[in-house]
Ligand SMILES: Nc1nc2c(ncn2[C@@H]2O[C@H](COP(=O)(O)OP(=O)(O)OP(=O)(O)O)[C@@H](O)[C@H]2O)c(=O)[nH]1
């Protein structure tokens with residue numbers, strides 16, 4: 001049997017980063033030991049793995065998040081209880097590198113201003129000779145500026161994937177270590193000796209940090225306690241059923257747009273593969289016609305038909321991609337912006353309730369300096385009530401604007417994609433061309449196989 005000291009330690013880890021940088025590939029390589037062949041964008045996946053590090057047994061709970069873009073809502077699953085973050089970019093994609101900077105800001109904002117255990121990962125290092133755009137130095141410098149660990153990896157080649165988790169576990173264990181006696185510190189390889197570290201300490205900075213951790217911890221503790229008691233039905237909460245119903249409805253709508261984006265992306269993937277296969281098929285008949293004089297006419301006819309079929313699939317794919325980009329804007333910008341305000345309202349409501357209960361407790365059990373304390377608590381309570389009401393007003397305005405705007409935009413997009421789908425499946429090439437042309441009416445040239453009018 002395990003002694004308490006040897007008990008399995010649970011550590012919760014989240015992978016974050018721009019879409020397509022390899023978060024899922026890293027996770028699957030680490031958890032299941034393989035590299036997935038195809039790209040399936042993630043909504044959110046949870047994984048669990050028992051892992052040994054430095055002689056200790058760990059149970060790692062790993063959250064593989066949906067890729068974050070500029071306006072993505074910070075995943076709720078990552079806002080509580082996470083011990084360490086893995087921030088991934090791809091070394092061949094500058095945008096993904098730029099994005100981890102804003103993801104980092106959000107993580108820090110969400111966790112509070114404590115030093116959160118983190119590792120920055122530059123993935124796809126197997127592409128370094130052909131497509132690298134972020135140098136190792138650039139990645140390392142950024143990580144250093146955050147006091148985070150850094151590593152370059154390839155999920156494809158299985159380069160340094162386990163080391164991501166080793167380094168992050170090291171960061172987590174260091175941050176959890178409150179006992180800084182030499183004996184404890186020396187268990188962590190690579191840590192400076194205590195005497196050396198102490199001589200470099202800026203005490204004013206440490207005092208400030210301790211104070212902010214204290215405030216953050218107490219605030220978080222009170223809010224979490226409030227949520228827990230509400231959940232158990234042991235404490236009352238401020239409710240506004242009509243408002244909450246509207247917010248819940250938007251959350252569901254948001255999820256459904258997410259499903260549309262996901263399904264449309266998968267459809268587009270299949271369509272572009274089909275278009276490529278059809279064009280290849282056509283090309284093979286054309287090549288055959290060059291050598292087979294007697295079959296030339298038949299080969300050319302087949303090649304021509306398949307060429308047109310392939311072009312139609314490409315046309316539909318163009319319409320579909322345009323549709324996807326509009327749906328993505330709705331999903332990750334338009335609705336996400338209102339959702340962020342809704343989450344802020346929920347947080348403000350909890351803070352208000354915490355203060356409301358504190359005030360009620362003070363009023364019910366008078367102590368020394370009671371009237372002074374009650375007046376302070378009542379002022380704080382009123383400030384939080386106003387903040388909560390203000391957020392609610394903001395949400396109401398945003399919900400109204402969002403609804404008008406959303407319905408109008410989506411209705412136009414649905415009309416367009418419906419026309420393109422009907423034209424494609426009825427084999428009406430002319431109608432399909434005109435759908436594509438309409439999309440490019442804003443001045444962008446259509447693809448070469450669509451003649452200009
Ligand atoms: N060359 C190379 N390709 C990789 C590597 N890791 C992932 N990929 C490819 O990059 C694409 C995206 O990989 P995913 O792991 O699905 O990316 P993700 O970050 O989870 O994407 P989202 O779930 O959409 O956010 C896939 O086509 C992978 O095959 C790698 O180390 N090297």
Ligand SMILES: [Mg+2]
Pocket residue numbers: 023024025040041042064065066067
């Ligand atoms: Mg993924």
